[in-house]
Amino acid sequence: MKISHKWLKNYIDLEAEPEEVKEKLTMLGLEVESVDYPGEKFKNFYVGEVLEVSKHPNADKLTVCRVRVGKDTLQIICGAPNVAAGQKVPVALVGAVIPRNQHDPEGKPFVLTKAKIRGVESYGMICSEFELGLGDDKEGIMVLEPNAQVGQPLAEYFGLDDVIYDISVTPNRPDCLSHIGVARELAVAFGLKLKKPEFKVVESDKRITDYASVEIIDTLNCPRYAARVVLNVKVEPSPKWLQDYLRAVGLRPINNIVDITNFVLYEVGHPLHAFDYDKLAGHKIVVKCANDGEVFITLDGKARVLRKDTLMICDAEKPVAIAGVMGGANTEITDETKKCSD
The missing domain is CATH 3.50.40.10 (Phenylalanyl-trna Synthetase, Chain B, domain 3)
Known part of the structure; x- marks a missing residue:
């Protein structure tokens, strides 16, 4: 079962480092098969803003985009039909490893390089959710929320600046098949107070x-x-x-x-x-x-x-x-x- 470090912190004030959490879980009888850092796959990916879109001079289905990423403005060639000025978009910089190649039958990852496409240079890539490995939509680029912060690391934007524990839960411990269950165990191990979520169900008077x-x-x-x-x-x-x-x-x-x-x-x-x-x-x-x-x-x-x-x-x-x-x-x-x- 996958358990998120950030999610656990909703229920306990967990300040321990991941390796210490792993050790505590193991001593509690919850085998940690792996500790993963999902944000690492989005190294060199950022939130960008499309400032301007113009037709590629040598290709009918391509556009030349000016994209702001932090303090820099990049020229990026894009083939997506839905790209438009004013959008907040996921941008991969040169050197980034694109998780899935939508032009490869097997979708294998590839390293992004500076390219000259039909005579025009491109210094990055505006990505679809398929290329990011976040879904199956490859018809157009992924458009982020309007209030996304330009220049923010993409892993942080998606909440993937996290640590994920893959825990093997034995059949006699179904009480640990949840974040609250694991948080309860860690609360005991670290001497912390467990904070259960508060909720109220509002029901109608209908039968x-x-x-x-x-x-x-x-x-x-x-x-x-x-x-x-x-x-x-x-x-x-x-x-x-x-x-x-x-x-x-x-x-x-x-x-x-x-x-x-x-x-x-x-x-x-x-x-x-x-x-x-x-x-x-x-x-x-x-x-x-x-x-x-x-x-x-x-x-x-x-x-x-x-x-x-x-x-x-x-x-x-x-x-x-x-x-x-x-x-x-x-x-x-x-x-x-x-x-x-x-």
Whole structure:
């Protein structure tokens, strides 16, 4: 399990160096398989601002951009169709290692050099999220938030100026499958106070039974299942702080609904999943085992052949998730979702 040093500091005043944290975790019986510094891959990457865009004199699909990076202004050739003056963008300087080459079939990294493209020199690169290794979009450059600070190291902007501990948690320690669980152990080891997050749930006066129901058929493998219905949902990108935390532990941000379920999982260790309420037949959750050989399409688009001992979350007609593992494509949250159940 990947644990973020910065994320841990929400729950304990952790001042120890990473190697000392690693040693303490090992002595607590939590084997640290590796200590990673994700920001290192963004050495020589910065936040830039596109000042001016003009047509390349010798290529119809290329533009010549003047880009401010800190105190310097660079000339950069760009082939992306969405580049425009005024944008804040991720810029790689000469010498940077581009994580993924979108022109290479295998996407292998490469070292950026000063180049002359169709007779015009280029002194850097404006990157897409694919090239940064942050997503699969290679149709255009990645546009950052308007308030991004020009000249800021990109690792810092993305919250990747962090230390990630890859911890091997044994089956008898499920209490450590979360940031709060690990923070609790470190609080004891370092003599620190554990700060649990405070929250308050605001509920309407509407009766949940008017909206949904839960039936547990396999009570042995699932003694309890809790659900909540959220109305008037607006699906949009998550705030940057949430996206940063997820990226730090290797998760790709999707949208605010999906992302917050992943955040809760990594914070407290409790698996949960959001379903599109309008796609749940009968507006009902049924917990039971699969039929042997049943095929189920998960969110990643893969067809899974199930066994009869696979615990499933179903609606009134069909399976909608493999319990505690992955949801189904048939009830995923989309931009059109207005109500969700989790």
